[in-house]
Amino acid sequence: MTEKKAVVEAAQREEAMNKRGFPAGSLHERFEFRNIFPEEGKQAAEIENICFPPNEACSERMICERAAKVSELFFTAVDKSTGKIAGFLNGIATDEQSFRDEFFKDAGLHNPKGRNVMLLGLDVLPQYRGQGLAREIMHQYLHRERENGRYMLVLTCLEEKVQMYQKMGFDDQGISNSTWGGEQWHEMSHMLDGRQ
Numbered sequence: 001m002t003e004k005k006a007v008v009e010a011a012q013r014e015e016a017m018n019k020r021g022f023p024a025g026s027l028h029e030r031f032e033f034r035n036i037f038p039e040e041g042k043q044a045a046e047i048e049n050i051c052f053p054p055n056e057a058c059s060e061r062m063i064c065e066r067a068a069k070v071s072e073l074f075f076t077a078v079d080k081s082t083g084k085i086a087g088f089l090n091g092i093a094t095d096e097q098s099f100r101d102e103f104f105k106d107a108g109l110h111n112p113k114g115r116n117v118m119l120l121g122l123d124v125l126p127q128y129r130g131q132g133l134a135r136e137i138m139h140q141y142l143h144r145e146r147e148n149g150r151y152m153l154v155l156t157c158l159e160e161k162v163q164m165y166q167k168m169g170f171d172d173q174g175i176s177n178s179t180w181g182g183e184q185w186h187e188m189s190h191m192l193d194g195r196q
């Protein structure tokens with residue numbers, strides 16, 4: 001990412017937050033941003049079931065396995081007033097460049113030194129939506145993985161979410177090979193190594 005693109009994205013985030021009446025910084029007063037604790041896997045699985053229909057949701061087994069084995073890429077926003085997870089973003093690292101559905105099912109595919117991160121779910125509970133929380137979670141995740149020297153983040157999403165991820169700096173690569181949940185998915189990627 002060029003310095004110019006980073007500055008533009010930061011300004012967009014700030015503007016969006018101010019527009020909603022949640023000035024920049026307020027999310028950090030209300031939420032703790034940290035990796036999941038392995039014992040919180042079940043809680044995250046319940047959130048996944050609230051956020052996604054049954055055909056799209058990852059199972060409790062998949063989520064708990066990721067929370068236990070890949071907690072360094074399972075990033076959460078925890079409501080400081082309740083100590084409970086309000087939203088999260090999780091993924092696994094790999095040297096592969098393109099998404100395949102096995103990444104959802106097998107946390108054993110995680111390669112800690114992998115150059116790329118395949119994102120497997122962005123979830124925000126309904127009562128916390130519309131406040132810029134997803135955007136902030138993604139922003140922090142991107143920043144951290146850039147610092148960790150990753151090359152690219154990849155995700156799949158339905159057509160209706162393409163614009164949302166474009167606003168977060170992702171590029172639409174067209175229709176994915178994924179057939180997850182019997183639906184058609186777009187593959188989107190975000191370079192981290194200074195190529196964009």
Ligand SMILES: CC(C)(COP(=O)(O)OP(=O)(O)OC[C@H]1O[C@@H](n2cnc3c(N)ncnc32)[C@H](O)[C@@H]1OP(=O)(O)O)[C@@H](O)C(=O)NCCC(=O)NCCS
Nearest residue numbers: 016051122123124129130131132133134135157160161164
């Ligand atoms: C999608 C989801 C993560 C958004 O969380 P959120 O905290 O409300 O999102 P934010 O407030 O950070 O919004 C970020 C931007 O995305 C847009 N956006 C949010 N929800 C959206 C939706 N459902 N469809 C399209 N765009 C959306 C917002 O308008 C906002 O853009 P703006 O800053 O220009 O106004 C949340 O609604 C959710 O968990 N949904 C169910 C699970 C899901 O669909 N996850 C993504 C699947 S790939």
